[in-house]
Amino acid sequence: MKQGHIIATLIFIFGTYLTSAQSLDSIDNATIAYERGDYPSAIQFYESTVQAGISNGEIYYNLGNAYYENNDLAHALLNYRRAQQFLPRDLDLNTQLARIRSIRSTLQGETTNWLIRFVEVSDTIFTIKELSLFTFILWSSFFCLLMVYRLKKSWKKRLQLPLIAFLFSMLIMLLLLGTRLYVFHQMPPAIVTALTSPVMSGASIAYFEQYEVFAATEIYITEQQEEWVKFVTADDKQGWIMKKDIEWVFAE
Amino acid sequence: MKFFRFFLIFSLLGWISITAAQDNPRIDEIKVTISNATPYLGQQLIYTVTYYAPAEATNIQLQLPDFVGFAQKNQPISQTSQQIENQQASLIQQQVLLHPNLEGTQIINPATINIPETPFQAGQMLVSDPISLTVQALPPNPPDTFTGAVGQFDLSTSLDKAEGQSGEPITLEITLTGSGNFDQILSPSHRLPNNWQISSRPPHYQDINAQVQSKNFYWQFIPNQIGELSLPAIIFSYFDPNSASYRTLTSNPLSLTISGEAFQALSTSQRPSEQIPLKPITSIQTDNPIPDLFFWLLWLIVPILFIIIILVQSTRNRGTSSTPKRSQALQLVMQYLSQAQQSDANTAYRLIGQGITSYLNQIYRTDTEALSLNEVKQLIRNLSPDLQKRLITCLEQADAGQYAPITKQDAQSLLRQTFDTLKQIENEVSK
Numbered sequence: 001m002k003q004g005h006i007i008a009t010l011i012f013i014f015g016t017y018l019t020s021a022q023s024l025d026s027i028d029n030a031t032i033a034y035e036r037g038d039y040p041s042a043i044q045f046y047e048s049t050v051q052a053g054i055s056n057g058e059i060y061y062n063l064g065n066a067y068y069e070n071n072d073l074a075h076a077l078l079n080y081r082r083a084q085q086f087l088p089r090d091l092d093l094n095t096q097l098a099r100i101r102s103i104r105s106t107l108q109g110e111t112t113n114w115l116i117r118f119v120e121v122s123d124t125i126f127t128i129k130e131l132s133l134f135t136f137i138l139w140s141s142f143f144c145l146l147m148v149y150r151l152k153k154s155w156k157k158r159l160q161l162p163l164i165a166f167l168f169s170m171l172i173m174l175l176l177l178g179t180r181l182y183v184f185h186q187m188p189p190a191i192v193t194a195l196t197s198p199v200m201s202g203a204s205i206a207y208f209e210q211y212e213v214f215a216a217t218e219i220y221i222t223e224q225q226e227e228w229v230k231f232v233t234a235d236d237k238q239g240w241i242m243k244k245d246i247e248w249v250f251a252e
Numbered sequence: 253m254k255f256f257r258f259f260l261i262f263s264l265l266g267w268i269s270i271t272a273a274q275d276n277p278r279i280d281e282i283k284v285t286i287s288n289a290t291p292y293l294g295q296q297l298i299y300t301v302t303y304y305a306p307a308e309a310t311n312i313q314l315q316l317p318d319f320v321g322f323a324q325k326n327q328p329i330s331q332t333s334q335q336i337e338n339q340q341a342s343l344i345q346q347q348v349l350l351h352p353n354l355e356g357t358q359i360i361n362p363a364t365i366n367i368p369e370t371p372f373q374a375g376q377m378l379v380s381d382p383i384s385l386t387v388q389a390l391p392p393n394p395p396d397t398f399t400g401a402v403g404q405f406d407l408s409t410s411l412d413k414a415e416g417q418s419g420e421p422i423t424l425e426i427t428l429t430g431s432g433n434f435d436q437i438l439s440p441s442h443r444l445p446n447n448w449q450i451s452s453r454p455p456h457y458q459d460i461n462a463q464v465q466s467k468n469f470y471w472q473f474i475p476n477q478i479g480e481l482s483l484p485a486i487i488f489s490y491f492d493p494n495s496a497s498y499r500t501l502t503s504n505p506l507s508l509t510i511s512g513e514a515f516q517a518l519s520t521s522q523r524p525s526e527q528i529p530l531k532p533i534t535s536i537q538t539d540n541p542i543p544d545l546f547f548w549l550l551w552l553i554v555p556i557l558f559i560i561i562i563l564v565q566s567t568r569n570r571g572t573s574s575t576p577k578r579s580q581a582l583q584l585v586m587q588y589l590s591q592a593q594q595s596d597a598n599t600a601y602r603l604i605g606q607g608i609t610s611y612l613n614q615i616y617r618t619d620t621e622a623l624s625l626n627e628v629k630q631l632i633r634n635l636s637p638d639l640q641k642r643l644i645t646c647l648e649q650a651d652a653g654q655y656a657p658i659t660k661q662d663a664q665s666l667l668r669q670t671f672d673t674l675k676q677i678e679n680e681v682s683k
Contacts, residue, residue, distance in 0.1 A: 027533050034530060056539040058531040065528045085541040096380060096528065106451045109472070110295075124555055132543050141556040147561055184542065208435045211452040250541070 008123075026052070030062070031200050039070035057086030061093055073100050074215040074247075082250045092171040104216035106128075109235035115162065115187065116220065116234045118179040128180050135173040142166045183220065189249040190231070192217040192241070199239035203228035210239050219246065279341050282365050287351075292388045293355055293491040294402030294433040296463070301363045301380065307333070307340040311368050313539075314346060317361035321354040325433055327462055347462070351402070351433040352387040359384050382639050390491050394498050397440070399489035403432020403630050407440075407501040409486050411508060416514030421472045426486055426503075429466040439469035443484040449474045450607040509579045511681040581614030582678060592667055600663035601653030608647055611674065635677060642673045 027127045046063040048080030051056075051142040054125070064079035080093060086094050101108070111117045122131060145166055149159045183189070192213050201227040213219075223230035228240045287298040299319075313557040314329065334343045352358060360383040369375030390402070405428050414422040426440055434457065439593055444450055453470040460466060475481060487502040588607030592600040609623055616631045623631070626649060632640050649666050 003606045024536060027536070031530060035527075037527075053538050054536050056533075056535060058533045060534070062530045065530060069527060086539055092528075093533070105449065108451065128541055129543050132547065136547075140553060140554045147558050150562060151565070181542075209438060210454050211439070214451075239454070 002051070014107065027059070030066070034062070034066055034069075037069075039066050041247070042066040043070065055082075057083045057090070057093075061087065061090070061096075065098065068096065068100070073104055074191055075218045076100060077104070077218070078150050078191040078193070078247055078249060083125060085122065085250075086126055094124060100216060106217040107212040108218065108233060111234040112236045113220075113234055115179055115183060118176060120234075121184050122176045122180060128177075128184065128203060131173070131177050131180060135177045138166065138173055156223065184250070185249040187220040187222055189230070190219050190229075190246045191219055191249065192245060193247050194245035197241050197245035199237075199241055200228075201239065203230070203240050207240070211237075213241065263577070279306055279336050279339060280376075280378065282363065282378045282380045284360075284363055284383060285402050286360070286383050289384075290386050291352055291392050292387060292402060292496075293353070294400065294436065294491070295432050296403055296433065297350040299350050299360065299383075299461070301346050301348075303344045303365050303378070304334070304336055305342040305344055305365075307342055309342065309367055310370065312344060313366040313368070314344065314363065315364045315366065316346070316348065317349060317363055317383075317394050319348070321352060321358050322360075322405075323351040323353060325349040325435075349463070351436065352385070355389045357384060358387055362525055368541045371564045378526055391496070391498070395500055396493070397487045397500065398489040398491070398498060399440070401428075401432055401437045401488070401491065402493060403430055403490070404492055404494065405432060405490050407409045407429035407486065407488045407503050409503040409504055409506060411483075414507065414508045416510070418510055419474060421474050422496070422508065424471040424473065424483070424506070426469040426471070426488075427464040427466055428469075428488065429460070429464070431463045431465065432490065434465050434467045437467060439471070440486050440488040441484065442473075444471070444473055445475075447475055475508070475510055478510045478512060481510060482506070483508060483615065503676075505557060521549065544584065558627060581611045582674065584609040584614060585674060589667055592663065596657045597660050597663040601650050601658065601666065604663075604666055605647060605650035608650065608670065608674075609645070636680060639673065639677055639680060642669075643677070646670045646673055 021039050026045045030042045033039070033041035033045060043066045044062065046059060046066060049059060060079045060083035063077045064083060067079060068076035072101075077097070080097050080100065083090075083093055111120060111217065117242045119155070126134070144164070145159060145163050149156060149163060152159075159189065179184065192215055195215050196212050197214075198209045198215055200206075201212050203212055215235070219231040219233055221229045221231050224243075225240075227243050229243055230238070230240050231246075274397070281304055283302045285300045285302075287300075288295070291297050301314065301316065303312070303314065316326070325348065327349065329344065329346045331345075332343045334341050362380045362382050364380070365376075365378040367376040382392075395492045408427045408429070410425050410427075412425070416422050424444075425443060426442075428437065439452065439455070444452065450471060450473040453472065454469070456468040458468075483506040485505045487500060488503075489498055489500045491497075492499050526597070585607040588610065589604045590605035592607070595603060612623060612628065612631055625644065625647070628642070628644065632643060646666065646669055650670075653662065653666065
């Protein structure tokens with residue numbers, strides 16, 4: 001029995017090492033292919049790394065660059081949005097995002113959807129993890145302060161103002177964190193990857209076509225029905241679109 | 253001959269009565285009609301359901317058929333009173349705008365009227381006749397700009413502004429007005445240059461009356477030229493069932509003046525000449541954008557700790573529960589002392605005595621109207637000797653003063669003394 005456990009552990013360690021080694025090779029090959037100008041190969045190597053389960057901000061950024069250099073704006077934007085979840089303050093990344101948003105065919109208007117507006121306040125400043133940690137610190141500090149307020153009667157007057165300040169800050173951070181998490185789970189972002197896609201009034205081609213969207217349009221999914229998804233954009237356009245014409249920024 | 257004459261007369265009478273019955277409405281009769289039995293594909297039809305209900309009928313439920321093979325738009329139900337066959341009746345009518353989507357013979361199933369049973373009326377279900385239509389295909393060889401519109405339309409176009417700054421978006425509005433299959437009509441092509449940034453907004457519908465509607469299409473664009481621009485005319489083709497022919501409408505060209513520096517959105521051919529540099533991969537760990545469950549569980553620790561501490565504190569405070577009891581006792585004796593202050597001297601002494609007794613009853617949970625001196629001494633034995641002596645003195649004086657000749661000043665003096673003594677007792681206990 002013990003021997004079995006040891007063998008299984010060794011296999012796991014070896015497997016992990018092998019995967020890591022293969023991934024490193026893929027990344028190196030991708031870098032070489034990119035610098036050589038062989039963008040399709042670079043894309044292939046980076047995608048295989050991501051499919052092997054290795055993913056972080058730098059890998060998504062580099063993959064986005066490969067797609068961008070290969071003139072595939074939709075997939076470039078998709079990977080830049082993925083990288084943004086890990087590197088929200090990165091100047092190069094934000095420059096590339098702005099570049100694609102000015103190039104793409106779709107003219108997306110000002111954000112009018114209030115939920116997405118709240119998300120936009122923080123998503124170029126904090127990752128969700130950083131926001132969660134900061135809010136957690138405020139949350140814990142507030143309750144510690146409240147405990148002292150209750151227990152030390154002589155400190156009550158002194159603690160009133162700091163308590164209010166902490167409460168106010170905590171509520172704002174909770175609101176920002178809440179909207180980020182809500183949108184992440186209930187309104188996951190996606191990118192239109194088809195060149196053009198009809199937007200229907202219902203979840204079927206039997207419904208009426210309302211308008212078209214073009215590649216690199218950023219949408220948020222609100223509902224799913226078989227092969228169709230219902231979406232909303234930041235400027236509050238809505239409709240149904242086929243799943244095959246979009247890709248989720250995060251796994252479905 | 254006679255027989256033939258009778259036969260002729262009776263046949264004529266029968267035909268007259270049948271025709272009269274068909275033309276004249278009857279109560280409890282449901283009728284359905286269609287405006288055109290041989291429409292073209294997409295042509296607007298009006299389906300009408302008419303029912304003459306008895307005046308006393310209530311909760312009438314009209315159920316329309318499914319209209320399979322048709323796009324439908326229900327109009328509101330109308331209900332008016334009428335005189336039918338010398339009786340008051342209620343005319344219930346509903347119209348539905350239909351647009352056939354399929355060619356060939358189409359059957360519209362019957363409509364039903366359901367009158368539920370009540371104590372005042374028997375339940376009833378009436379079913380209309382079905383309707384059969386023959387939908388004709390559109391003629392071949394439509395114009396290139398035909399996108400499926402059938403009906404009669406007018407076209408107009410406008411810009412939200414005639415002058416703009418370079419880089420500002422401008423909105424082109426294309427309006428179709430008339431009667432037809434608006435739900436199925438797509439926007440006419442905007443014909444704007446391909447290298448302009450363009451996007452569309454959802455169309456806007458408006459009902460002008462029961463049969464005339466309008467549909468507005470919006471195209472937002474940023475021109476990448478400056479100066480006076482002339483936008484190409486919008487071309488819209490449709491099939492007119494009345495003339496059984498295709499027609500094409502052309503709008504007037506629109507002018508626009510753009511000032512400022514020439515705006516040039518980066519195109520893919522104008523990307524930076526140098527390759528975008530890659531970022532070094534510092535780690536091959538998989539990173540998750542969302543914290544894991546353990547992190548969220550940590551959030552519960554501090555509030556739970558807070559609640560535990562508060563509960564422990566509350567439990568401790570409840571242990572020294574004599575404090576609330578003492579406060580009540582003091583409030584009660586203060587009532588007696590207040591009354592004593594406003595009463596005459598003898599009454600004041602009596603009230604002071606009662607106040608002290610009630611205070612001791614509250615504190616020591618005794619329930620006697622009068623306590624003897626020994627009983628009082630027994631109760632207050634835990635107080636300091638000085639306080640014991642002062643309280644006993646107050647009691648003795650209050651007792652003696654009820655019947656002795658005393659003045660109001662004496663009563664006031666005893667009041668103050670009793671008040672001070674009780675305050676001292678409270679202070680001693682709360683320490």
